[in-house]
Amino acid sequence: MFGTYFYHEIIRKTVISFGTVFNDIHVRHQDNTGKDLVDTKVPIAYGPRQKFLARIQQQPDLNKAIAISLPRMSFEMTSVTYDPSRKSGITQTFKAKDGKKFKKVFMPVPYNLGFQLNILTKLQDDSLQILEQILPFFQPGYTLTVDLVNSIGEKRDIPLILNGISYSDDYEGNFDTRRALIYTLDFTAKSYMFGPIADTTDGLIRKVQVDYYSDTDTRTANREMRYRVESTAKKDYNDDQVIDAADNMLIEPGDDFGFTETREFFGDSKEYSPTRKIDI
Amino acid sequence: MALNPFFLQGAQSEQRLTQDLINEHLRMFGVEVTYIPRKFIGTDDVWNEVESSKFDDNFSIEAYVNTYEGYSGAGDVLTKFGMNIRDEVDLTISKERFEDFIAPFMAGLDDGTDDSEMVLTSRPREGDLIYFPLGQRLFEVKFVEHEDPFYQLGKNYVYQLKCELFELEDEVIDTSIEAIDTQVKDEGYITTLKLVGLGRTAIATASIGSGYVEEIFLNNDGSGFTSAPTITFSDSPANDTTRAIGIMTTRANVTSIEKILVLNAGSGYVTPPTISFSGGGGTGAAATCSIGSGYNGVVRVNVIDGGVGYGTAPTVTISAPGNGVQATGISSVGPSGQNRIVKFVYVDNPGKGYTSTPTVTIADPESMVGVGTYQYNETIKGSRSGTTATVRSWDGDTKILLVTNVGIGSTVAGFFSGEEIVGQTSGAAYATASYNSDDANDKYSDGDEFEFQADQIIDFTESNPFGVV
Numbered sequence: 001m002f003g004t005y006f007y008h009e010i011i012r013k014t015v016i017s018f019g020t021v022f023n024d025i026h027v028r029h030q031d032n033t034g035k036d037l038v039d040t041k042v043p044i045a046y047g048p049r050q051k052f053l054a055r056i057q058q059q060p061d062l063n064k065a066i067a068i069s070l071p072r073m074s075f076e077m078t079s080v081t082y083d084p085s086r087k088s089g090i091t092q093t094f095k096a097k098d099g100k101k102f103k104k105v106f107m108p109v110p111y112n113l114g115f116q117l118n119i120l121t122k123l124q125d126d127s128l129q130i131l132e133q134i135l136p137f138f139q140p141g142y143t144l145t146v147d148l149v150n151s152i153g154e155k156r157d158i159p160l161i162l163n164g165i166s167y168s169d170d171y172e173g174n175f176d177t178r179r180a181l182i183y184t185l186d187f188t189a190k191s192y193m194f195g196p197i198a199d200t201t202d203g204l205i206r207k208v209q210v211d212y213y214s215d216t217d218t219r220t221a222n223r224e225m226r227y228r229v230e231s232t233a234k235k236d237y238n239d240d241q242v243i244d245a246a247d248n249m250l251i252e253p254g255d256d257f258g259f260t261e262t263r264e265f266f267g268d269s270k271e272y273s274p275t276r277k278i279d280i
Numbered sequence: 281m282a283l284n285p286f287f288l289q290g291a292q293s294e295q296r297l298t299q300d301l302i303n304e305h306l307r308m309f310g311v312e313v314t315y316i317p318r319k320f321i322g323t324d325d326v327w328n329e330v331e332s333s334k335f336d337d338n339f340s341i342e343a344y345v346n347t348y349e350g351y352s353g354a355g356d357v358l359t360k361f362g363m364n365i366r367d368e369v370d371l372t373i374s375k376e377r378f379e380d381f382i383a384p385f386m387a388g389l390d391d392g393t394d395d396s397e398m399v400l401t402s403r404p405r406e407g408d409l410i411y412f413p414l415g416q417r418l419f420e421v422k423f424v425e426h427e428d429p430f431y432q433l434g435k436n437y438v439y440q441l442k443c444e445l446f447e448l449e450d451e452v453i454d455t456s457i458e459a460i461d462t463q464v465k466d467e468g469y470i471t472t473l474k475l476v477g478l479g480r481t482a483i484a485t486a487s488i489g490s491g492y493v494e495e496i497f498l499n500n501d502g503s504g505f506t507s508a509p510t511i512t513f514s515d516s517p518a519n520d521t522t523r524a525i526g527i528m529t530t531r532a533n534v535t536s537i538e539k540i541l542v543l544n545a546g547s548g549y550v551t552p553p554t555i556s557f558s559g560g561g562g563t564g565a566a567a568t569c570s571i572g573s574g575y576n577g578v579v580r581v582n583v584i585d586g587g588v589g590y591g592t593a594p595t596v597t598i599s600a601p602g603n604g605v606q607a608t609g610i611s612s613v614g615p616s617g618q619n620r621i622v623k624f625v626y627v628d629n630p631g632k633g634y635t636s637t638p639t640v641t642i643a644d645p646e647s648m649v650g651v652g653t654y655q656y657n658e659t660i661k662g663s664r665s666g667t668t669a670t671v672r673s674w675d676g677d678t679k680i681l682l683v684t685n686v687g688i689g690s691t692v693a694g695f696f697s698g699e700e701i702v703g704q705t706s707g708a709a710y711a712t713a714s715y716n717s718d719d720a721n722d723k724y725s726d727g728d729e730f731e732f733q734a735d736q737i738i739d740f741t742e743s744n745p746f747g748v749v
Contacts, residue, residue: 003492013737016730016733016737017738018736019726019727019734020730020733020734020738022727023727023728023730023731024727024731028320029322029331029332029450030331030332031293031321031322031332032320032321032322032323032395032397033395036687036688037321037322037450037685037687037688038332038450038685038686039334039686039687039688039694040449040450040468040469041467041469041717041718041719041724042722042726043719043722043726043727044725044726044727044730045359045362045724045725045726045727046726048360048361049358054358054362055356055358055363055365057723058362058363058723058724059356059363059365063415063416063417064365065362065416065417065418065446065463065464065467066363066365066416066417066418066445066446066447066463066464066467067364067366067367067444067445067446067447068362068363068364068365068447068448068722069447069448069449069467069468069722070447070448070449070467071449072361072362072724074360074361074362076731105299105336118360118361120361120396122447123324123329123331123449123451124292124329125324125327125329125331126449134391134611144738145738145739145740146737146738146739147736147737147739148737150736150737155739158315159477174423175406175422175423175442176423176442178422178423178444190366229528249366257281
């Protein structure tokens with residue numbers, strides 16, 4: 001029924017935008033005198049992945065000497081929900097430009113994408129260093145401007161809302177289990193879903209013409225004046241070394257062009273026929 | 281009720297026999313593992329955590345693998361944080377062997393010669409490492425069981441070490457056993473230093489002339505600039521107009537002109553040219569100048585060859601005139617591909633009284649020729665930044681040095697371009713062409729990929745009105 005293929009990669013772009021916000025977080029360690037010893041950039045990745053790829057990429061040598069390197073962050077999309085609070089008219093459209101052509105775009109549908117950012121560290125102090133580099137920027141939101149549909153350059157503000165933070169520290173119990181220190185931050189990205197981008201017959205208005213009459217009854221009244229405005233080329237489109245009327249027809253939306261105003265005065269009772277393009 | 285005195289609960293000779301039999305058994309059927317004690321470098325007494333550790337000693341000891349059918353634990357699992365290998369192993373070691381051959385030496389390790397600390401050296405310790413050679417794995421001791429078997433003949437003879445695979449952060453593993461140390465060669469946060477081995481001295485010549493701008497007086501440094509303004513001098517009658525640039529400074533959030541550097545002092549002026557400022561977003565800047573006529577000065581310095589390997593601006597020496605004032609120049613360096621070259625030499629003082637073209641001498645770059653071979657696990661240090669790091673690998677052909685545990689130098693984490701990187705053990709020394717703090721090895725991290733792709737779609741043109749993010 002829907003039938004028109006389109007894929008704007010909006011969810012993918014939202015995931016990339018989310019990931020890049022947290023891709024430069026560092027952790028530092030000091031010695032007992034307080035001197036900074038080591039600065040470590042905390043790696044981040046999108047958690048879900050193909051299992052075989054994870055195995056052959058992250059464990060190329062089967063005899064891997066260690067369990068895992070820490071600290072690490074991972075995130076994943078956890079939900080996609082409609083956001084009725086941002087609803088707009090479903091039949092409303094706006095015009096956009098795809099290169100030189102006008103496109104008709106239906107208003108996007110507001111969807112909230114839930115994200116979960118997880119922080120795994122060996123030390124509580126590492127967790128807190130990471131956390132303190134994140135939290136001040138979320139009050140509780142941080143807004144990114146993302147080019148969601150790049151074919152029409154549709155940039156939208158996507159607020160990332162920090163909904164809550166939880167953590168688990170399994171330090172109690174016997175010594176058979178590891179201490180796992182995981183912070184979990186839940187976010188909502190207020191994104192938009194765009195439908196297919198349709199061609200439109202709308203184009204550049206090249207000529208506007210208005211006839212003025214001395215009375216409202218144009219059958220009996222005299223025609224007094226004609227006012228005409230035409231778009232005028234500013235460059236030689238057809239490379240014939242002159243800029244003339246032939247170039248005017250080649251102006252495209254988005255070009256830099258001028259206007260020519262023409263006024264004609266009459267004393268007749270004729271009317272302009274748009275189909276025959278003459279006065280009759 | 282007292283025990284029956286006619287039945288011994290374990291004579292010392294029986295206990296010694298049992299211990300000997302156990303030792304013999306372990307030496308026949310055990311595996312020779314390496315016990316690696318942990319030294320504390322940094323501890324946090326609030327969170328009760330050891331922040332930084334190093335493992336730089338090793339003790340061989342025979343151990344019996346309790347679980348002959350393989351490692352215990354959850355095995356290799358895919359977690360939301362990537363591959364996590366949760367292998368565990370239980371090892372039995374001789375109590376006597378440990379106490380005789382490891383504990384005394386461990387006690388001697390904390391001799392106060394460095395900043396590390398050894399605590400509790402009389403028994404195997406939780407947190408120490410065991411290198412298991414069969415699987416080439418580093419296990420961390422998570423629990424030491426000393427009462428299993430339970431007081432046979434009135435004494436305990438073994439320790440059972442419950443071990444799990446080590447989780448690496450930035451711990452230093454430098455046991456001097458290559459088979460162990462290189463196990464973490466590709467693990468952790470590893471960054472890349474691109475070095476240049478060969479420096480080349482820059483070459484420049486001077487041009488002299490008369491009627492040149494001798495001194496510039498910055499009467500008003502202006503304010504409110506967002507970028508350096510264009511500085512224009514009125515035309516010279518000899519068609520050799522002065523060219524100069526402004527060096528900006530910001531104090532109390534007000535950006536103004538700090539000084540004016542002359543690229544070309546011009547020639548042929550008979551009256552001092554007027555100086556005008558345009559662009560840069562600021563207002564109020566004003567300057568006048570004096571000219572030197574009737575005698576020759578150095579009007580410009582032409583860089584013929586920018587050289588290679590300049591991390592800092594080298595000194596420029598212009599030879600003195602026979603009788604007059606010696607000219608001085610200021611060099612400016614910039615990147616060119618992977619090398620650092622001298623881009624410009626500004627005329628700081630044109631001098632006066634030159635009768636012939638003086639010679640210009642530009643100082644050598646910090647490192648003319650790279651020497652030596654960096655060693656695995658040695659510490660390197662940046663000559664200017666003071667930053668230290670640990671070598672992971674060195675490719676002498678491509679001059680790529682992979683390092684980990686990059687410290688915080690004099691200003692920020694990382695290394696300056698052009699500074700000398702000296703191996704503290706090998707003595708190897710090369711100049712830095714560039715430092716890339718992206719992780720060179722981690723197959724888990726996607727941060728760089730996110731950043732690359734986000735650059736295509738995120739619009740950063742709208743700045744944050746509340747400040748820099």
